Amino acid sequence: MKAAVFKEVGQPLVVETVPDPTPEDRQLVVKVGYCGICGTDLHSTREGDATVEHGCILGHEFVGEVAEVGKDLKKKWSVGDRVCSLPFLGCGTCVACVNGRPFECATVQLTGLQVPGGFAEYVKTGALETLRLPDGLAMESAALIEPLAVALHAVRVANMQAGQRVLITGAGPIGLAVAVWARFLGARDVVVSEVAEQRKVLAAKMGATAVIDPAGNLAEQFADAAGGEPDMVFECVGAPGLLQQCVEMAPRHCTLVPVGVCEQPDTFMPFLALVKELRFQFAIAYTRDDFETVISMLGQGRLDASDMITDIVSLEEMPEAFEALRTPSHQCKVLTRL
Numbered sequence: 001m002k003a004a005v006f007k008e009v010g011q012p013l014v015v016e017t018v019p020d021p022t023p024e025d026r027q028l029v030v031k032v033g034y035c036g037i038c039g040t041d042l043h044s045t046r047e048g049d050a051t052v053e054h055g056c057i058l059g060h061e062f063v064g065e066v067a068e069v070g071k072d073l074k075k076k077w078s079v080g081d082r083v084c085s086l087p088f089l090g091c092g093t094c095v096a097c098v099n100g101r102p103f104e105c106a107t108v109q110l111t112g113l114q115v116p117g118g119f120a121e122y123v124k125t126g127a128l129e130t131l132r133l134p135d136g137l138a139m140e141s142a143a144l145i146e147p148l149a150v151a152l153h154a155v156r157v158a159n160m161q162a163g164q165r166v167l168i169t170g171a172g173p174i175g176l177a178v179a180v181w182a183r184f185l186g187a188r189d190v191v192v193s194e195v196a197e198q199r200k201v202l203a204a205k206m207g208a209t210a211v212i213d214p215a216g217n218l219a220e221q222f223a224d225a226a227g228g229e230p231d232m233v234f235e236c237v238g239a240p241g242l243l244q245q246c247v248e249m250a251p252r253h254c255t256l257v258p259v260g261v262c263e264q265p266d267t268f269m270p271f272l273a274l275v276k277e278l279r280f281q282f283a284i285a286y287t288r289d290d291f292e293t294v295i296s297m298l299g300q301g302r303l304d305a306s307d308m309i310t311d312i313v314s315l316e317e318m319p320e321a322f323e324a325l326r327t328p329s330h331q332c333k334v335l336t337r338l
């Protein structure tokens with residue numbers, strides 16, 4: 001099969017022919033329809049602690065059709081079933097796996113980082129991690145299930161309540177997806193802070209009740225826009241200094257939810273957080289139920305995040321599009337069509 005393969009830091013991915021995957025007894029092989037490019041893919045192909053290995057096939061935001069069914073799964077799955085999958089291969093038998101939390105499995109392998117992912121014609125998925133798509137749901141929209149699940153998970157673990165005022169820093173795909181859920185779940189105000197003009201427009205389109213500028217005073221701008229202080233701040237940028245900025249602007253008893261991936265050491269002033277009795281609630285990934293909820297809502301037509309798709313490229317065009325995303329532009333979510 002053809003796949004976009006990581007060679008080394010500083011070099012674009014290379015589209016080449018690699019061996020087709022074969023499913024184990026409780027695995028499926030999925031023919032990829034679309035696979036989204038994610039910030040994590042960009043992080044893990046540059047110099048740092050999280051750099052993937054030579055030969056890695058990235059891509060964890062994939063959807064497609066079942067192409068091959070493992071021996072033990074013939075009763076439940078058929079070739080042609082439209083599916084998406086949590087990008088994990090769990091052991092399938094531990095408490096975490098059985099309860100739909102494969103990310104917490106002690107032997108989990110991350111698809112698209114540790115085992116080959118979705119920037120390829122075919123990808124291997126686990127029985128417990130794979131979910132059917134509703135008939136009416138377009139494949140392009142389904143490619144957003146993963147980022148929407150990240151955001152739903154964050155809003156859930158933060159225990160956001162209807163009527164609360166919410167600040168979201170950063171209008172990348174995750175910030176936008178948090179805005180979608182905050183609005184959907186009844187936040188009174190959904191204020192997004194963002195620098196880039198085109199992303200500001202996108203934020204307003206996708207659920208923000210106001211968009212403010214991180215260059216100015218966040219607390220003042222928030223108060224002007226929302227008529228009160230934030231109950232919750234979702235930090236969706238993940239750059240050093242952002243947590244301190246949140247600690248400074250947060251009112252007393254505010255909940256700070258770091259969702260953005262920051263891989264560098266960072267500092268904040270604990271005393272300031274202590275005086276305000278702030279609550280930190282970090283959030284990562286998703287459960288099977290987060291995925292199922294997103295799929296169900298998309299399938300019912302109650303949720304639409306397709307505005308965040310700014311481009312669809314072929315596998316051949318993908319390495320160039322991938323490198324271009326390292327520099328901020330009007331692009332938001334770029335999908336690869338396989």
Ligand SMILES: [Zn+2]
Nearest residue numbers: 038040061146
């Ligand atoms: Zn992702």
Ligand SMILES: [Zn+2]
Nearest residue numbers: 091094097105
């Ligand atoms: Zn397990």
